[in-house]
Amino acid sequence: MKVFFIICYIDNNLLLEYNIFTIVFIGGHMEKDIMLYYIEIVELLGLTLGPSYEIVLYDLRREDRNIIAIANGHVGGRSVGAPLTESILKSIVSKEYENINYKANYNSVSKNNKIFRSSTLYIKDANNNLIGLLCINFDDTHFKDLTAQLMSLIHPDEVIEKINFEKLEDIKFSDESDTIGATMEEVADAAIDRVLKNSSVPVERLNKSERIEIVRILDDKGIFMLKGAVSYVAKLLHSSEATIYRYLNDINSNK
Numbered sequence: 001m002k003v004f005f006i007i008c009y010i011d012n013n014l015l016l017e018y019n020i021f022t023i024v025f026i027g028g029h030m031e032k033d034i035m036l037y038y039i040e041i042v043e044l045l046g047l048t049l050g051p052s053y054e055i056v057l058y059d060l061r062r063e064d065r066n067i068i069a070i071a072n073g074h075v076g077g078r079s080v081g082a083p084l085t086e087s088i089l090k091s092i093v094s095k096e097y098e099n100i101n102y103k104a105n106y107n108s109v110s111k112n113n114k115i116f117r118s119s120t121l122y123i124k125d126a127n128n129n130l131i132g133l134l135c136i137n138f139d140d141t142h143f144k145d146l147t148a149q150l151m152s153l154i155h156p157d158e159v160i161e162k163i164n165f166e167k168l169e170d171i172k173f174s175d176e177s178d179t180i181g182a183t184m185e186e187v188a189d190a191a192i193d194r195v196l197k198n199s200s201v202p203v204e205r206l207n208k209s210e211r212i213e214i215v216r217i218l219d220d221k222g223i224f225m226l227k228g229a230v231s232y233v234a235k236l237l238h239s240s241e242a243t244i245y246r247y248l249n250d251i252n253s254n255k
Helices: 034-049 086-094 141-154 184-196 208-218 228-238 241-253
Strands: 001-004 009-011 013-019 021-026 029-030 051-061 067-071 102-109 115-124 130-139
Touching: 029 034, 034 051, 034 067, 034 130, 086 102, 086 130, 086 184, 086 208, 184 208, 184 228, 208 241, 228 241
Parallel strands: none
Antiparallel strands: 001 021, 009 013, 013 067, 021 029, 051 067, 051 130, 102 115, 115 130
16 A cells, blocks of 8 residues: 655755655555655755755656755755756766766756756665666855955955956856756757757758757757657757657667
8 A cells, every 4th residue: 555645844944845755555564765765865965054055856766757855946946846957867868877876066057057066866776776866956156255255355456366266158068067957948948059059050940850860969868758848849849749759769760
């Protein structure tokens, strides 16, 4: 027998949201779902690290694979139900998790162009299957501002002129850099923007082979794992859902 429940906990310093979980009764004994233990870790990290750290938990056993628990969601502007990010989708498709247990200190960018330092723990079962993700995103904006203020107080002007503080436009992001989106549309838009950034041809003027190549790249990035992505990408590429599914079938049949 399974029991479903929802929990939501709020205090002045931490917003922690939980989604639906199950408790399974086996042989008359209650078996607590493993993700419930990770929810406690989300809450602990949110309180311990403070409001500049967003702590996110995904349960990949669920059909939607969206966020199921989050602490300090104001950092990235997300809440329970937000989708996987582009970088995480790609790591799932490439099965990067089979050889590593975590990915630490990579750059990600929020939808309002804040730079985060991000880390992801791959949660696996006894058979090394990926079942969840615990992600930490640190927004150091306030600390950089404080550093700049302190430096202006304790150093002469000629020293200040030699100090370079990183801005978003100064940082070179690779294709592995992540863009955090609160919705499927934002994640898909970011992925397509990356694909088209070097193209001078408007989307509506792309030929069939160019559209297929875009779909192939998006598929490699795992974008079509997101619910509703096929319909949304079809709209962006001025195509039909049937056409996108046909492209995907052709692409996967040739792998």
